[in-house]
Amino acid sequence: MNDSLAAKIFEAGKSAGATFVEIFEEETRSSSLGLKDSQIDTATAGTEYGVGVRLLYGTEVLYGFTSDDSEESLLKLVKSLAFGRIASMEGGVGSVAKPLEIAPEKRVCDYNGAAFKDPRILGQAAKQDFLFRADKAARAFSDKVAQVGASISDVCTSIHLLNSEGLNLKMNRARLRTNVMVTATDGSERLTTHEAPGALGGYEILDNYSPEKLGEMCADRVVRLLDAGYIDGGEMPVVMGNGFGGVIFHEACGHPLESESVRRNASPFCGKLGTAIGQPCLTAIDDGTLDGVWGSLKYDDEGHPVERTVLIENGILKSYMSDRVGATEIGVPLTGSARRESYKYAPVSRMRNTFIAPGKDSLEQMIASVDHGLYAARMAGGSVNPATGEFNFAVDEGYEIVNGKIGKRVRGASLIGKGHEIMPRISMVGSDFEMAAGVCGASSGHVPVTVGQPSIKVDKILVGGR
Secondary structure, eight states: OOHHHHHHHHHHHHHTTOSEEEEEEEEEEEEEEEEETTEEEEEEEEEEEEEEEEEEETTEEEEEEESOOSHHHHHHHHHHHTHHHHHHSTTSSOOOSSOOOOOOOEEEESSOTTTOOOHHHHOTHHHHHHHHHHHHHHHHHOTTEEEEEEEEEEEEEEEEEEETTSOEEEEEEEEEEEEEEEEEEOSSOEEEEEEOOEEESSGGGGGGSOHHHHHHHHHHHHHHHTTOEEOOOEEEEEEEOSGGGGHHHIIIIIGGGBHHHHTTTOSTTTTOTTSBOSOTTOOEEEESOOTTBTTOOSBOTTSOBOOEEEEEETTEEOOOBOOHHHHHHHTOOOOSOEEOSSTTSOOEEOOSEEEEOOOSBOHHHHHHTOSEEEEEEEEEEEEEETTTTEEEEEEEEEEEEETTEEEEEEESOEEEEEHHHHGGGEEEEBSOOEEEEEEEEETTEEEEEEEEEOOEEEEEEEEEOO
């Protein structure tokens, strides 16, 4: 995107009455290599390019995109977006009193450039050894292991973001994620579990993970699950494990704390800033500044610097996560939370790395405080209604708690409730903090996010059983 063309796009949007014009140019190269049944099963690679243009009329958003970056195409896109506005303007298209100047560009890189091993240069072959080692370790763990799948995916993105307020920002992003999935059988049924860590950067990230450990961890978990019984459902205390256990907070409370939900009055936390929504042991944070973490970035997709946003502090609701439109509508500061999957989406407020902060309790203390309940050591997927906070999540690894001690392993359990009702019931927060990579889907597409928490105790939650 050269300065001359950008200026013409801004002038076209401004002359059509837009209060703000934004250009989001993106090129993304992605690749993935997958293994199944001890052989390479899939190999994909591709490049996607396009330009998105956003016009704001106050807080009304008009957005369009194209893969044709010619001047004719982009100016036509602007006119198409603003057609209704132009038709309603007295005298038709106006003129910009002063030509808009394009500021000198600024370049940023989200990952550690000095250590970066570029997937675009090293190619798919660099992934093979890791995949085969994970497969071998899982299969060697037990003869009950029936199938192993493993994959490594990487994405390298270059973005040029300009707006009519003078922003001229070029961003380079790269992420890599591996996934190991193990299926075991006892002859009568088959069960599956997986691990999928990820981080910012290129192939240097693989040095941080042991394929043997990932394979053995999955195999151990799923083989033991074959011998598990079922839990009787009902309301009971639940101790939730660290790491991916934070997915419930992400879904049931994180989404309703995004300004996109709040501005639409589709959140149970509307108008609750400054009020207690949890016990003093609860502090929750969304932090986009963590070095090398999967959901981190230097600037959001509107070009605002990211920050560490304290959402809940000692049980008090302190902040929402906001983008430009949401911050304007509900009157809160910008938090650098505007995100989008690609140039095909307009940005809205989204989570980055969202977690419950560490506390002072131990897992042993939590277990000991429960007469009869569930220890949800590891969570799986689920569903949530952001407007109401209602959620239903499966427990991937669970144990009964009987008389303050961990009892038999159970499967088929699920946790059911409403996020804003569960928060006040968190009475103990551990110090064993961990984070886990994930992908979050919402109105601006799928974006990389991290969830996390230490072990926590929820005094009462509905547990679904067999």
